[in-house]
Amino acid sequence: MEPRAARLRKGEGPRGEQEDQCSGGGNTEKDRGLDLVQWTRHMEAVKTQLLEQAQGQLRELLDRAMQEAVQAYPPQGRPLPSIPPDSLNKAREPSLGKQKIFIIRKSLLDELMEVQHFRTIYHMFIAGLCIFIISTLAIDFIDEGRLMLEFDLLIFSFGQLPLALMTWVPMFLSTLLVPYQALRLWARPRAGGAWLLGVGLGGLLLAAHTAVLWVLPIHVALKYQLPPASRCILVFEQVRFLMKSYSFLREAVPGTLCARRGEAMRAPSFSSYLYFLFCPTLIYRETYPRTPYVRWNYVAKNFAQDWWNSTSFSNYYRTWNVVVHDWLYSYVYQDGLWLLGGRARGAAMLGVFLVSAVVHEYIFCFVLGFFYPVMLMLFLVIGGLLNFMMHDQHTGPAWNVLMWTLLFLGQGIQVSLYCQEWYARRHCPLPQTTFWGLVTPRSWSCHT
Incomplete structure (x- = not known):
């Protein structure tokens, strides 16, 4: 018998091979090209399926790990929330329904x-x-x-400190008593007019609480002309109490509204709310993972967290102040997605920047005693643009250098402009107090 290669050279092979030889080499190359394209598409489809399966399995493992972590620290008197069965299919909406989970680490x-x-x-x-x-x-x-x-600057900045501390006391007492009592009124059984009366009384208490937190510190600061450091105490505590009160009601009220008609909901314990007012978080939970004792040396040593390795402004905003970021993410970003729809991420993120920029500008205005929206423009306009431009996909060291350069420039601009305005308003007082005179920067016209 002759070898196969010899028979093919003589044209004695199978019919298909003879037809290929008779039709010429052009069709053969064309068929091979088509087969290569089809094989490439098939491999791309297989790769896509494998990636989807791997992502699904990884997501399932992470969900199980999260559930085990939650089960390790179950809330007292409250059933553990179960993971929805269709959560693995919601890859396009990962932010909806997520909650802050506290673990020991x-x-x-x-x-x-x-x-x-x-x-x-x-x-x-x-x-x-x-x-x-x-x-x-x-x-x-x-x-x-x-x-x-010489401590003249410190003495001036902390002037009238006892008055600021006396103003803090009713602010704290209002935050300690009013939100918790309002929740207890709302947690009554929904039977007859007693529940409606409780809702009305709770609403009045919260209105009075808001007035105390807003009006009292502003009135004291303006009437007695408190210096900057004493004003810092009042405005920081004002914002903290407002955020704490909102988080407590935001986390506890939905359970009250979902209670069955005629049944009363068990309100959170007062001790848990009292601990929440002093623990370093703005997200309310009935229980938190805690060490057996407080390591005060550790607390003093690690008063500030590490964030300086950021290569993007989006990561910097998340890690610069984790406590405030958690509050904004939970109650502005996620609630914005819930109201606007899961796809309105840009609008929800813009809302976060708007709320944060307005509050920062309000703090500056309260402390310095004048309106000069440098922080508002840098944070909302420049910072917002950089957040979308310098995102997490930039990971090289050059981006970290660029981020630090822009941060130094921004801090320098703020210090220079606010200091100029501070001295201009003291050396160039207005002959007549008008609205436009109060909101117009004095440093633009003062040349002394």
């Missing part, structure tokens, strides 16, 4: 401090600060012959 700063090289850099900064203090004291002693320990 090390902070990012703790993990970084375990690295010897990072600790060395940290110690170098401490050593530099010590040398700066020693050099300043030495220069004062050489030039003046004595130590210039």
Whole structure:
């Protein structure tokens, strides 16, 4: 028998092979090209199916891990929320229905401090600060012959501190008593007119509580002309109490509204609400994972979190102040998605920037005593644009350098403009107080 290759050269092979030889090489190359295209499409389809299956399995594993974490710290007196069966199919709406879950873990700063090289850099900064203090004291002693320990700026900034603390007391008492009592009134059984009366009384209490938090500190600051640091105490506590009150009612009221008619809902314990007012979070939960005792040295040492490795403004906004970000994400972004629809992410994110920028500008206006919307423009306009432009897909070190450069520029602009306006309003007072005179920057016309 002759080899197969010899028979093919003689044209004695199968009919299909003979037809290919008779039709020429052009059709053969064309058929092979078509087969290659079809095979490529088939492999792309297989790859897509494999990726979808892998993502589904990974999502299921993460959901199970999250559920086990929740079960490890179940809320007292409240059933554990179960994971919806169709949650794996909602890949396009990952933000809807998500809640903040508190678990015991090390902070990012703790993990970084375990690295010897990072600790060395940290110690170098401490050593530099010590040398700066020693050099300043030495220069004062050489030039003046004595130590210039003057605290005039601190004394001025914290002037009338007892008045600010006395104003804080009714603000705290109102936050401690009113939201919890309003919830107890709303948690009554829905039978007869007693529940409607409780709803009305609860609403009046909350209106009075809001008036106390808003009107009282503003009235005291304007009437007694509190200096900046004393105003900081009032405005920071004002905003904190408002955010805490909103979170408590936002988390507890839905359960009250969903209670069956004629049944009363068990209100959260007062001790849990009292602990929430002092714990470092703005998201209310009945229980939080806690260590056996408070490590005050650890609290003092890690007062600030690590965020300086950000390469995008979106990551910077999330990690710069995690506590405030959680509140904005839960009650502005997620609720905005719930109201506008799961696809309106841009509008919900814009709402977050708007609320944050307005509150920041209000704080600056309260502390400094004048309206100069530098923070509003930098945060809402420039910061909003950078958030969408410098997103999480930029991960190179150059983006971290660019982010720090823009942060330094923004901080420098704010300090320069606000300081100019501060001194301009003291050296160039208005001859007559008018609305436009109050809202127009004085530094634009003051040249003394």
